[in-house]
Amino acid sequence: MDLIRDYALPMPTTIITEMLGVPPKDRRQFYRWTNAIASMFASKGAMLNAIPNMWTLIRYIRRLIQKRRTDPRDDLVSDLIRAEEGGSSRGP
DSSP: OOHIIIIITTHHHHHHHHHHTOOGGGHHHHHHHHHHHHTTTSOHHHHHHHHHHHHHHHHHHHHHHHHHHHSOOSSHHHHHHHHHTTOOOSOO
16 A cells, blocks of 8 residues: 555545535546546646546536536535525525
């Protein structure tokens, strides 16, 4: 086990996905998409790899937003939808 690779590097993505309300089953793929996007300037190959990952991530987030519009949860995406629609977000 590599402590940095297996624990420290994925931690920010884990926290972000929890805040957004990304289901646990999708978090590993979310990490792959965002990692590919974040490393897009490393080489031309990395940039070419990042493009389909960006589109896939955008589609995924759009689907997540659609799900949260019909089934709001206690997460940031649901709070943002409520704020956009003029409803109230969680208390003060």
